[in-house]
Amino acid sequence: MRFTDAFGQKPQGSAGFNLTFGDDNERSRSRMRELIIYIAEQCRDDLKFGATKLNKILYYSDFLAFKRYGTSITGAQYMRLNRGPAPTHLMPVREDMLAKKEIKIVERDYWTQTQKVVRPLRSANIDLFSPREIAVVDRVIKELWDLDAYEVSERSHNRGWKAARERDAIPYEAIFLSDEPLNEDDIDWAWNAAVDAGWIDVPF
Numbered sequence: 001m002r003f004t005d006a007f008g009q010k011p012q013g014s015a016g017f018n019l020t021f022g023d024d025n026e027r028s029r030s031r032m033r034e035l036i037i038y039i040a041e042q043c044r045d046d047l048k049f050g051a052t053k054l055n056k057i058l059y060y061s062d063f064l065a066f067k068r069y070g071t072s073i074t075g076a077q078y079m080r081l082n083r084g085p086a087p088t089h090l091m092p093v094r095e096d097m098l099a100k101k102e103i104k105i106v107e108r109d110y111w112t113q114t115q116k117v118v119r120p121l122r123s124a125n126i127d128l129f130s131p132r133e134i135a136v137v138d139r140v141i142k143e144l145w146d147l148d149a150y151e152v153s154e155r156s157h158n159r160g161w162k163a164a165r166e167r168d169a170i171p172y173e174a175i176f177l178s179d180e181p182l183n184e185d186d187i188d189w190a191w192n193a194a195v196d197a198g199w200i201d202v203p204f
Contacts, residue, residue: 019171020066022077024089031074031128032093035061035137037102038124040117042141050115052149055086056156060140063175065133072172073133080164083149084156088169094118113149 022028039057043049062072077088087093097103106117126134144152160174 019173021169021171022062022072022075022088024077025075028075028077029089029093032058032076032087032090033097033102034124034126034128035074036094036097036118037120037122038126038129038134039137039141040103040120041124042138044119046145048110048146048148050110050113050117050149052083053144053147053152054118055090056084056152057137057140057144058087058090059085059156060144061137063172064140065136066172067175068136069132073129073136078170079167080161080170082166083153085161085170110148115149 035058036054039054039061040049043053043057046053058074058076059078062074062076062078066072074087078085079088094103098105102120102122104119104121106119108115108117129137147155158174159177160170163174163177164170
């Protein structure tokens with residue numbers, strides 16, 4: 001596993017940073033509910049859009065924003081599930097939205113599976129988000145548009161997901177883990193970082 005940032009460079013001082021796991025609070029829940037409605041609005045014509053794909057659009061949007069800008073869009077916590085990462089508090093947020101009639105769940109058949117599709121009953125309040133945050137979400141929706149639930153799940157089984165145990169929180173820094181094999185530059189960087197951190201004594 002190796003670390004890279006959004007521009008292909010290794011983050012400075014990565015040996016000692018604190019990991020970012022997100023949180024469950026009023027702000028993260030509020031932003032998540034509006035993002036759910038926004039995504040459901042944008043994916044209304046996506047015949048492959050269901051609960052699993054919603055989870056993955058939320059996940060990729062938050063983690064890609066963190067990779068690019070240092071902060072996620074919702075601030076929510078994500079955990080490892082069998083079918084890939086998902087927001088830890090998605091279910092209570094969704095149930096509250098159903099109770100308040102902000103969304104409804106429509107079931108439909110997709111091949112041999114039954115999709116649970118979120119349908120918005122109001123418009124999203126996108127004033128909570130910056131233009132660059134919405135741009136990240138739009139990009140993720142576009143890139144995943146042609147994928148079904150199985151395909152987006154398989155894609156999300158990356159190094160960050162594999163490093164966590166079932167139902168464990170996944171740190172946002174996992175987005176910097178690469179699935180590519182190590183090369184000599186990576187090994188040299190890791191060695192120098194370990195020396196700088198005092199993990200390795202170099203004889204003189």
